[in-house]
Amino acid sequence: MSASKQISLSGLPRGELEALAERLLAENDALRQVIAGLKAEVATLKGVRGRPKLKPSGMNERTEPAPAESRGRGAKASKAGRLPIDEERVIAAEVPAGSRFKGYEDFLVQDLVLRPHVVRLRRERWLTPDGRTVTAPMPAGIVGHFGPALRRFVLAQYHQGQVTVPRLVAQLRAIGTLISKRQVVRLLNAGQDAFLAEAREVLRAGLSTAGWISVDDTGARHKHQNGVCTQLGNDHFAAFATTASKSRLNFLEVLRAGFTDYVVNAEALAYMRQRAP
Numbered sequence: 001m002s003a004s005k006q007i008s009l010s011g012l013p014r015g016e017l018e019a020l021a022e023r024l025l026a027e028n029d030a031l032r033q034v035i036a037g038l039k040a041e042v043a044t045l046k047g048v049r050g051r052p053k054l055k056p057s058g059m060n061e062r063t064e065p066a067p068a069e070s071r072g073r074g075a076k077a078s079k080a081g082r083l084p085i086d087e088e089r090v091i092a093a094e095v096p097a098g099s100r101f102k103g104y105e106d107f108l109v110q111d112l113v114l115r116p117h118v119v120r121l122r123r124e125r126w127l128t129p130d131g132r133t134v135t136a137p138m139p140a141g142i143v144g145h146f147g148p149a150l151r152r153f154v155l156a157q158y159h160q161g162q163v164t165v166p167r168l169v170a171q172l173r174a175i176g177t178l179i180s181k182r183q184v185v186r187l188l189n190a191g192q193d194a195f196l197a198e199a200r201e202v203l204r205a206g207l208s209t210a211g212w213i214s215v216d217d218t219g220a221r222h223k224h225q226n227g228v229c230t231q232l233g234n235d236h237f238a239a240f241a242t243t244a245s246k247s248r249l250n251f252l253e254v255l256r257a258g259f260t261d262y263v264v265n266a267e268a269l270a271y272m273r274q275r276a277p
Contacts, residue, residue: 083108116176119147146187150177154187199239203257206237217246230254 123136141148157163169181220229228246232239241254
């Protein structure tokens with residue numbers, strides 16, 4: 001039967017063969033679509049997910065430079081437009097006589113200036129009629145002989161940048177600041193009550209508003225002694241407290257966030273034992 005079909009097909013004219021081929025191709029495409037639909041339905045019934053949609057690789061993107069009209073636009077251009085301008089320099093061009101001035105072509109350059117900034121505070125002194133000497137108070141934010149910007153730099157370099165004290169002293173001296181290692185250590189340790197108070201307020205606010213908290217602790221060294229660092233927090237806040245022990249009384253003290261109105265001591269435990277049913 002196949003031989004007769006081959007003979008019959010070979011005897012057909014070219015126009016009929018082309019029409020037959022087109023019809024068979026159309027039927028083949030229809031069958032492919034039906035099969036694909038059946039496979040998708042079977043996969044859905046089995047709970048099988050389809051193939052993941054992967055983003056094209058960045059290596060497929062073109063590497064040619066962007067057209068001239070699109071340069072300077074986009075996110076970088078919008079951010080650069082919000083930069084405050086601290087200095088303007090006009091760059092002169094060498095042009096032949098008779099040229100017409102057509103304005104400027106701006107080009108932003110971001111730089112960093114690290115230099116000492118020494119301020120001499122001249123506080124007025126007055127002698128009152130009754131013989132007292134009145135001196136003008138120090139401005140707000142001035143504590144000692146180092147300003148708030150230098151203190152912020154020291155704290156950021158040490159805690160965020162993980163710069164050691166000797167390297168931090170070398171940095172400040174290279175910039176031109178007259179400072180010693182002892183003074184840097186004092187800047188790191190002294191006058192940190194405001195930070196401690198802020199951390200305590202964060203813990204109090206988090207505990208008072210959180211529906212749940214997670215707690216974890218690990219060993220930590222503090223003042224050359226072994227201690228425990230306790231972490232409390234959730235999706236909205238995180239607090240850390242370093243204490244000397246891992247007892248329940250110590251954990252209760254951490255949860256109280258500085259409040260002393262609820263204390264568990266020997267007297268409180270004895271009272272609870274007496275009142276126990």
